[in-house]
Amino acid sequence: xxxxxxxxxxxxxxxxxxxxxxxxxxxPADANAGGDIFGGWVLSQMDIAAGIxxxxxxxxxxxxxxxxxxxxxxxxxxxxxxxxxxxxxxVGRTSITVAVEAWVRRQLSSERLKVTEGIFTFVxxxxxxxxxxxxxxxxxxxx
Ligand SMILES: CC(C)(COP(=O)(O)OP(=O)(O)OC[C@H]1O[C@@H](n2cnc3c(N)ncnc32)[C@H](O)[C@@H]1OP(=O)(O)O)[C@@H](O)C(=O)NCCC(=O)NCCS
Numbered sequence: 001x002x003x004x005x006x007x008x009x010x011x012x013x014x015x016x017x018x019x020x021x022x023x024x025x026x027x028p029a030d031a032n033a034g035g036d037i038f039g040g041w042v043l044s045q046m047d048i049a050a051g052i053x054x055x056x057x058x059x060x061x062x063x064x065x066x067x068x069x070x071x072x073x074x075x076x077x078x079x080x081x082x083x084x085x086x087x088x089x090x091v092g093r094t095s096i097t098v099a100v101e102a103w104v105r106r107q108l109s110s111e112r113l114k115v116t117e118g119i120f121t122f123v124x125x126x127x128x129x130x131x132x133x134x135x136x137x138x139x140x141x142x143x
Contacts, residue, residue, distance in 0.1 A: 016085055016101065016103060016112070016114075017085065017087055017099065017101060018085035018086045018087035018099065018100070018101060019053070019085060019086055019087065020083055020084075020085055021049040021050075021052050021053055021084055021085065021086045022045055022048055022049040022052070022082075022083075022084040023081065023082070023083050023084070024045060024081075024082050025079065025080070025081055025082070026041070026076050026077065026078055026079065026080045026081075026082055026104075027078065028078050030078075031078050035077070035078065036075040036076065036077060037075070037076035037077065037078065037080070039072055039116075042072075042076055042082070042102055042115065042116050043067075043070070043116075043118075045082055045084055045102065046084055046100045046102055046116065046118060046120065047064055047067070047120065048084075049084035049085075049086050049100060050064075050086055050098040050100050050120035050122070051064065051120075051122065052086070053086035053087075053088060053098050054088075054096045054098055054120075054122035054124075055122075057088055057091065057096050057134065057137075058096060058122070058124035058134055058135070059135050060124065060125070060132075061124070061125045061126070061127065062096065062122040062123060062124055062125060063122060063123055063125055063129075064120060064121070064122055065095065065121050065122065065123050066120070066121040067118060067119070067120050067121075068118070068119045068121075069117075069118055069119045070116070070117075070118040071116065071117050071118070072115070072116050073114055073115055073116060073117070074113060074114075074115050075115070076102075076104055076115050077104075077106065077107070079106075079107040080104040080105065080106055080107065081104060081105040082102060082103075082104055082115075083102070083103045083104070083105070083112070084100060084101070084102050084103075085100070085101045085102075085103065086098050086099070086100050087099045089119065091134050092134070093133055093134070094123050094124055094131045094132060094133055094134060095121055095122065095123050095124075095134070096121070096122045096123075096124065096134060097119060097120070097121045097122075098119070098120045098121075098122065099117075099119055100117065100118050100119070100120055101114055101116070101117045102114070102115050102116040102117070103115065
């Protein structure tokens with residue numbers, strides 16, 4: 001029996017950081033010829049989750065401008081429940097940086113494992129597609 005408790009990183013890292021933003025199941029159509037899930041599919045789910053967090057903070061349209069520090073720590077299998085957590089790490093003049101962690105719950109297991117993490121940066125956009133300043137948080141008067 002595993003000594004690892006649920007929601008802990010078995011590599012000894014911290015537990016889950018951030019707010020649950022996307023939760024979905026890895027399907028056979030998302031797998032490569034070896035049976036593992038494409039990294040690009042996981043990256044896409046993380047971009048969607050980070051985009052939700054950034055758009056909420058920007059109170060409107062955003063676009064991804066940078067993805068850095070991506071680490072694929074362990075594979076995702078068909079049937080795993082993928083949970084993507086987001087945390088606003090930095091707010092600049094027009095940019096918002098989101099720290100993203102993807103965790104899975106394996107089939108028939110309650111243990112969660114961190115599979116991927118990365119840093120995504122978005123720029124707040126006007127409807128025309130031009131960049132705009134990130135608005136202050138409601139009620140604070142500060143960005
Ligand atoms: C978003 C866009 C309008 C920004 O235009 P720009 O005038 O070149 O922007 P800037 O160089 O002034 O950068 C704007 C902000 O983003 C930040 N930024 C730009 N590139 C970045 C990168 N690769 N990583 C992290 N931050 C970046 C800048 O530091 C700046 O932040 P700040 O205003 O908070 O200081 C333009 O780059 C664009 O349309 N890109 C395509 C976006 C897109 O289509 N994404 C989906 C890809 S499929």
